[in-house]
Amino acid sequence: MDNEGRESGHLMLITPERVFYAGLLGRPHQRCSGAFHVYVAIKGGLRLAAEGAVEGYSELAVVPPNLRHTIASDYRSVICVLIEPETVCVGALDLLAKRLAGAERQFFVGRIHAACEQLQHEPRDGDIFSSAFDIMCFGDALPRRILDARVVKAIAQIGRFSGDPVTAASCAAEAGLSSSRFLHLFKQETGISFRSFRAWKRARHLLHFANQDLNLAHLAQHIGYPDSTHFSHSIRRFYGLKPRAIFSGSRDLAIYRSGRAAAGDSAWTQEAG
Template sequence: MTEAPARAHYEGDFVAWSGGCMFIGAGGAAIAPHAHYAIQLALGAPAGLSVQFGRRGAWQELAATLVPSRAVHAIDVSRCAWSCVIFIEPETLEGRAITRRLAGQPLALPADALAVAPERLERAWRVEQSADAVRALAIQLVEGLSRTVRQEASDPRVLQAIALIRERGDDGVVLEELAAAVKLSPSRLRHLFVQETGMPLRTYALWRRLLQVWDRLMEGETLSRAAHSAGFADSAHLSRTARTMFGLAPSAMRMTGPLAARQRDPQRHFG
């Protein structure tokens, strides 16, 4: 097998949806043992993904792996031709189902557990160069592994709260203000928000701010300006928060894939 050329940074694209997000690309150095909030699904194609479970576990070469929230692990995708890392919010319907399935232990996934997902993802990313197609396939993959069907918020008060959170952006979110705006008590809004979205309101607001950063980077913004636009004091504050949620800092990644290029220049045609 011919190994992919080494790249110091992970170079690719970022795609997000409610309750999840993903990085798809190539390169990057091995990430030291760490733990983070999001559940992680990692796959390397056509081979080359290496994972270490725990701080002293043996490195294993796998087709893919599911890592529960807060589980210590290390990952190396540097020998993959390309790789995909999906982060799943633990409080979502899918996240809770995967958490029950894993019971606190990482899971090595054989290639046949993914069926044709890698090939379809690569085509949507490299050939079709469609963020919507990549997103749909990632969601479908998560649904299959969690054995669930996505749940979208439908209560108009929660939808209004979500709209206000997105509108406020870097101004931050105050529970009492949101509750007053949607005519609910703070405790009732907190309960209803979790019931409808699967996420605590505060976690959702932080998740949105982090997604906003990577959206800005996809648009070509600098890391410092992206951090400030999302309400972080500076890039160091952003990095600490990103490591807690995802286990990596935005500075380790460069949004230079075909989706980012198309987003910055919609008129451009790719061969």
């Protein structure tokens, strides 16, 4: 953890399946992330304007995956918890959203504030299991989704971010399926198209570098974007901010990285039929 991050209290814990962020929110622009979001105000409240819904104001706001929304805060910083939806049983995030918005709201606000305090004073040096992350933030571990082994392998390929770009055709060939059959299987298992999934994971990978002084054009190429223009448009669509604004606002951000999703319980798959 760098000294600036220690002094500011701004931090981000990144695991393959979860993210805990406490830092600057930035100007309110529309964003549309591939993750399930739980926003919690550090001070005051939050104003959420989500597509198809009436604008709301509260200490805690929930946004399902792939929903266009704008979030603004009374205070310049915010806490945000991200959950990758393909890692959780179908319906579990809907149930969590209802709990977060219901009578237990203040419990969750306090729980997430306590998690932030814990991470600031007791930073995690090793890997954190998704179940431990969930308990820290919500009091219970979310039930894991069991994915087809062929889809798990494709997701692992997407997450390597090195070498030639991962394509549906290459994943289909490795799975022993036609491209059309593989694409159908992938969406059936994850709830999202292969292309959209890959685009979000690529943008998510940017978070690992957010506090570093890097050449953004080189970073875009490293992550797998064809050019800087595509890189900028994609990042702004997912985060509501241009890449340069993200890096400018993350200079004092302490980043912790966990290499494993959940060790023994993250690799649960069903055998390919």
